[in-house]
Amino acid sequence: MKILVTGATGFIGQNLIKHLLNQDHSLVLLVRHNSDISILDNRASLFYYSDEINNLITLFQKELFDGVIHLASLFLATHQSHNIPNLIHSNIQLGTELLEACKLSKTSWFLNTGTFWQHYENEVYNPVNLYAATKQAFEDIAKYYTETSDLIFTTLNLNDTFGPNDTRNKVFNLWYQLTQTGATLQMSPGEQIIDICYIEDVINAYEILINHLKMNPNDVKNKKFAIHSNERMSLKKLSKVFENTIGIPLNIEWGKRSYREREVMIPWKDTQPLPGWKPKYSLIEAIQKTIGTMK
Amino acid sequence: MKILVTGATGFIGQNLIKHLLNQDHSLVLLVRHNSDISILDNRASLFYYSDEINNLITLFQKELFDGVIHLASLFLATHQSHNIPNLIHSNIQLGTELLEACKLSKTSWFLNTGTFWQHYENEVYNPVNLYAATKQAFEDIAKYYTETSDLIFTTLNLNDTFGPNDTRNKVFNLWYQLTQTGATLQMSPGEQIIDICYIEDVINAYEILINHLKMNPNDVKNKKFAIHSNERMSLKKLSKVFENTIGIPLNIEWGKRSYREREVMIPWKDTQPLPGWKPKYSLIEAIQKTIGTMK
Known part of the structure; x- marks a missing residue:
């Protein structure tokens, strides 16, 4: 499959990219001008994010991706006031621009990454911090795109990894x-x-979910799955x-x-397990x- | 009361400001550098929004507002791709910065304005358009602030007005x-x-809700009320x-x-009426x- 991946330079991103390339998927990595691309696997292509959304749309219309794996986020356990623009840009606007590009180019699926921290005290929604609130806000935006296109949107909820x-x-x-x-x-x-989850198990979960997205998309559409120990x-x-x-x-x-x-004190428990996955x-x-x- | 109002130049804003000034409330209007301030009532003070959130925080810490009435929004029935940054800035980031300033200065209440369009086909959440999705996203952000401070957050959901x-x-x-x-x-x-609701009835709803926010805040905290015909x-x-x-x-x-x-085809019906209000x-x-x- 041809997949666009964001967050390539992060811990999960680096591991996932290597794994997907080993499976002969074709990857385009969305990176920023200040990303450290020296750590990236050179079998993948790079595309530099710019403030001009038309560049992204043109990329999508040219590449006709099967899907997007969205790992990029700005994680801040506690924020300072001046972090707000970056939190909103990284965790809401970037994803919205990707969804817009998906809709316009009829991309099949979008695999989003969420956090257990959207579920403080095991509530359906109660954000631990502003980071988690921006993650939830992005899912509300995604609802507009899934309601107005055939895009399959799925969220994998992660907690600690190592x-x-x-x-x-x-x-x-x-x-x-x-x-x-x-x-x-x-x-x-x-x-x-x-x-806390081991990285090979996390990567395995992404692989299983990507296969569901390809083979039985209606089973996973608009669902959230949790990866936990x-x-x-x-x-x-x-x-x-x-x-x-x-x-x-x-x-x-x-x-x-x-x-x-x-x-x-007690991580989110009320989770939906990913079919076919266990550590x-x-x-x-x-x-x-x-x-x-x-x- | 001393109140900060956003969206002062809009139709509801202009009417509400006149009414609140006639009741001897002290108002600061948050305006943009390109706002047409010639249409604003000169009994209110103006504060120009800037990209530097510290200016806003300093204002809040100096003025110690009783509350914020947040009317500003970018309304687009249908959006173009290049509108996304402005939609997110106007409908999510601005409000987030206001909530941050409220939290830091211990402002008592925040009166938000929502839309029936967050409830397409009478669903708990289904956005008619991207505008409505950004409104919902902002409410998710607000939950972080109400969970981590004593701020009273209330949303008045409007539909058509005239x-x-x-x-x-x-x-x-x-x-x-x-x-x-x-x-x-x-x-x-x-x-x-x-x-569709008549403006004097809409303004009356704001007045009633502001009184609730002052007199019995716990009755309205974290609630959404709908103004409808x-x-x-x-x-x-x-x-x-x-x-x-x-x-x-x-x-x-x-x-x-x-x-x-x-x-x-059928506007949102499953609404909570505002206690004490009718057209x-x-x-x-x-x-x-x-x-x-x-x-």
Whole structure:
């Protein structure tokens, strides 16, 4: 298939692109002028985003993509006032422009990426932060396009992810540093439940969903599916699993920091599983595969 | 009360501002550099919107408004691709910046304006057009602010409105032109139900809701109220009422044009009435009061 992918330089993007190229899909990556394209697989073509929507429409009309995989987003756990224009541009306007281009060029499907954080306290909609609110707002925009065209729109809802070569400032990287330096880390009381997925399982979910989009689009149209772990546990317990897997004790002072405002104590549960998907790797296996790449 | 008002130069804005000033409220009107401020009541102060959100926040922290009445929007019955940035800026980003300023300055309430067009075919949410989708998207953003502050957010949902000195290109103005020129107008079959409200009744609804926001905010918090006519009728029948009131026959060729795509045949019905509000004027009275100003 010929697919346009956004968010190519992110952790999930890099892994997904490699996987899709290995399957001989033809990819065009939508990148920004300031994107670090040196990390991108050179088997994919690049298209530079500009403020002129006609450039995007022309691309779509020329390439006649089968679908769009929309991973790009501006993630901010907490925002500052001056971030608002960028949050709205990245998380609402860019996607709207893509949907407009899809409608005009009769693209078959659009695979969107959502977040568990749209569902604080397990509500149908309650955003943890402004980032999650902009994600929800984009889904409202998408409804206009699905109502006025044949576009198949589907959202894959992700929570935490991890895997080899993950450079994001996430908990496993922080903990790995402790084992190397012997430093002490102050953390919250650690009772929040963590739902973290291994990258190969996440990529597998995208692959399965893309196949549904091609083979049985009506089964997935306008639906949201969640990718989550079979092994949810508290942050404190997760640290023990990590410690046991790596074989080096972690110096964590639990309770020395407060929970953040609107800390998610229990991740979204009321999810629709993606048909045909389940994690292939246990948490311990996945941590083992990840540790080898840490530095 | 001290109130910030957006959309001051629009038809509802101009009428509402005059009314609120007559009641001795203190108003600051948020205007754009290209707004026609010559039409604004000079008893109100003006503040020019800029792309720098800190200017807005500084204004809010200095003025300590009781509330915001948000009327500004970019209305487009059908959009062109190049309208997307302006639609998103006017209907989502501006409101988000206002909510951010409200949160930071502990403003008590925010009165938003919605549209029946968020409810195509009487659905909880189904946007008639991209304009309506951006209105819905903004309400998602607002949920973040109401969840993370004490801000009271309320939406007044409007449909068609009319009244004296309405310069918008709406049906009564079109029909009045027919009576003056004797021209013929081609219209759709005219079976769509029209729900149109007289401006004094609309302004009265705002006044009642503002009083609720001050006196019993918890009764209206996070609610949507609809302002609609007690005299819904088909467009064709409405033309007869207009014709009889003005006493001059209209030359309309019904059915010579198609309904527009996603024509609203039956306006939103599943509405929550605003407590204490009902129209004061019959449709005939309201048309009589309007005709005298037409030219």
